[in-house]
Amino acid sequence: MPGLAGIVIHGGASESWIGDKKRYDDTTAFLQTVVSSAESALGHGALAIDLAAEVVAKLEDYPAFNAGRGSAVNIDGNFELEAGIVCGATSGYRAAVCLQATKNPIKLVRAMLDDTGPSASVFIAGAGGDDLAKRLALDIVPNCYFATESRTSYWQRKRAEISEHGTVGAVVRDSHGNVAAANSTGGMMFKPVGRVGDTAVLGSGLYADKRVAIAWYEDDLALIRCGLPSPFLGRFSGGACFN
Amino acid sequence: MPGLAGIVIHGGASESWIGDKKRYDDTTAFLQTVVSSAESALGHGALAIDLAAEVVAKLEDYPAFNAGRGSAVNIDGNFELEAGIVCGATSGYRAAVCLQATKNPIKLVRAMLDDTGPSASVFIAGAGGDDLAKRLALDIVPNCYFATESRTSYWQRKRAEISEHGTVGAVVRDSHGNVAAANSTGGMMFKPVGRVGDTAVLGSGLYADKRVAIAWYEDDLALIRCGLPSPFLGRFSGGACFN
Numbered sequence: 001m002p003g004l005a006g007i008v009i010h011g012g013a014s015e016s017w018i019g020d021k022k023r024y025d026d027t028t029a030f031l032q033t034v035v036s037s038a039e040s041a042l043g044h045g046a047l048a049i050d051l052a053a054e055v056v057a058k059l060e061d062y063p064a065f066n067a068g069r070g071s072a073v074n075i076d077g078n079f080e081l082e083a084g085i086v087c088g089a090t091s092g093y094r095a096a097v098c099l100q101a102t103k104n105p106i107k108l109v110r111a112m113l114d115d116t117g118p119s120a121s122v123f124i125a126g127a128g129g130d131d132l133a134k135r136l137a138l139d140i141v142p143n144c145y146f147a148t149e150s151r152t153s154y155w156q157r158k159r160a161e162i163s164e165h166g167t168v169g170a171v172v173r174d175s176h177g178n179v180a181a182a183n184s185t186g187g188m189m190f191k192p193v194g195r196v197g198d199t200a201v202l203g204s205g206l207y208a209d210k211r212v213a214i215a216w217y218e219d220d221l222a223l224i225r226c227g228l229p230s231p232f233l234g235r236f237s238g239g240a241c242f243n
Numbered sequence: 244m245p246g247l248a249g250i251v252i253h254g255g256a257s258e259s260w261i262g263d264k265k266r267y268d269d270t271t272a273f274l275q276t277v278v279s280s281a282e283s284a285l286g287h288g289a290l291a292i293d294l295a296a297e298v299v300a301k302l303e304d305y306p307a308f309n310a311g312r313g314s315a316v317n318i319d320g321n322f323e324l325e326a327g328i329v330c331g332a333t334s335g336y337r338a339a340v341c342l343q344a345t346k347n348p349i350k351l352v353r354a355m356l357d358d359t360g361p362s363a364s365v366f367i368a369g370a371g372g373d374d375l376a377k378r379l380a381l382d383i384v385p386n387c388y389f390a391t392e393s394r395t396s397y398w399q400r401k402r403a404e405i406s407e408h409g410t411v412g413a414v415v416r417d418s419h420g421n422v423a424a425a426n427s428t429g430g431m432m433f434k435p436v437g438r439v440g441d442t443a444v445l446g447s448g449l450y451a452d453k454r455v456a457i458a459w460y461e462d463d464l465a466l467i468r469c470g471l472p473s474p475f476l477g478r479f480s481g482g483a484c485f486n
Contacts (some may be wrong), residue, residue, distance in 0.1 A: 128437020
């Protein structure tokens with residue numbers, strides 16, 4: 001039913017503002033601005049797939065979330081980012097993981113979606129992904145760009161234990177009736193080098209079809225192991241999610 | 244229904260023996276030996292998950308298939324391998340992609356399955372995967388180990404065009420009623436650096452639950468885009484695959 005438009009975003013990083021009222025208020029205000037701006041764009045006919053990527057890019061740039069700047073730190077003290085996007089209308093899906101230099105992983109996967117040729121990459125990992133971002137003229141940053149004082153000091157304090165993770169994401173239904181989902185994350189603190197989480201994997205952290213879009217986060221070891229449980233999808237099929 | 248045991252293997256590399264009778268006969272004889280040996284092990288109570296990995300490791304070592312030795316060559320003339328495994332009984336799933344030095348990717352994912360701790364890697368990419376294989380004392384080889392004369396000369400002849408891909412895999416049902424699936428591939432000739440295919444991704448190239456195991460290969464851009472179509476799985480649920 002075209003015309004019913006909406007957006008849902010998530011930034012699974014509640015730990016970053018627990019006990020910090022100013023940070024909580026600032027983050028809430030920022031999120032409200034993001035949502036208002038998106039709702040306005042939807043009213044002007046913006047497409048779900050474009051808006052999902054645009055909103056997640058804003059969340060990547062905001063350092064309170066575990067995606068883009070502010071990402072979790074891996075076991076070596078570096079940053080490896082991942083993002084995925086799926087378009088319900090076309091079933092288009094793209095993912096990139098273990099990125100170390102691509103400023104906005106979500107912009108990379110959105111751009112990958114436009115290449116539908118026979119040699120198009122659907123899922124790309126590591127330096128190959130960063131090189132593709134360069135070729136697509138996307139912003140490239142030194143790995144330390146992703147660092148924030150709070151993440152780095154946490155890493156230094158708690159290097160011996162594994163904790164805290166999250167991601168950001170958005171699901172959008174546009175005024176044309178299309179839905180889309182987009183996810184981005186820095187993974188889990190102290191994750192092993194090369195670790196791929198569930199965030200960017202279709203059927204694990206992401207799902208969309210003609211009627212429903214899901215951007216999920218969970219213990220990274222749970223979703224990628226089992227995919228989205230079919231009963232869950234069954235409950236939401238028929239457009240229940242947005243109706 | 245425990246007691247009904249069986250194995251199905253695939254080596255999606257038919258192009259390697261077209262027009263070469265000796266190679267065809269040798270490969271067929273090799274496959275028959277692999278299957279006979281596996282059937283004998285099943286009769287002695289071997290577990291589906293162990294046998295799936297063991298059989299795929301043999302296929303990786305045999306150079307006629309696009310997995311392990313004999314893998315497809317990427318755009319840079321190097322080899323990046325991937326493998327995945329899923330155990331129907333436990334829903335255990337592990338994957339490794341963009342490996343450049345791990346002699347048997349399937350042995351890496353089988354070994355990963357035994358680590359169920361909170362920091363266990365479920366899905367690992369690139370050098371991090373090769374490093375994990377080293378730590379697990381698996382065989383490490385120089386990247387050129389994966390080269391065969393036929394693949395390399397094909398790459399040299401046809402560098403400008405993209406063609407030929409495949410994978411190897413096995414689905415096994417053991418005498419205890421457990422099923423398992425395992426897949427391994429070198430990906431697609433001339434693939435971009437860092438490209439991840441569908442072979443190792445749960446719900447794309449691989450699936451198993453308590454009753455059905457699927458190891459699939461297809462145009463790599465098709466399965467990872469859409470996952471296994473639910474209607475397909477629906478048709479096989481209830482154990483139809485092995486009954």
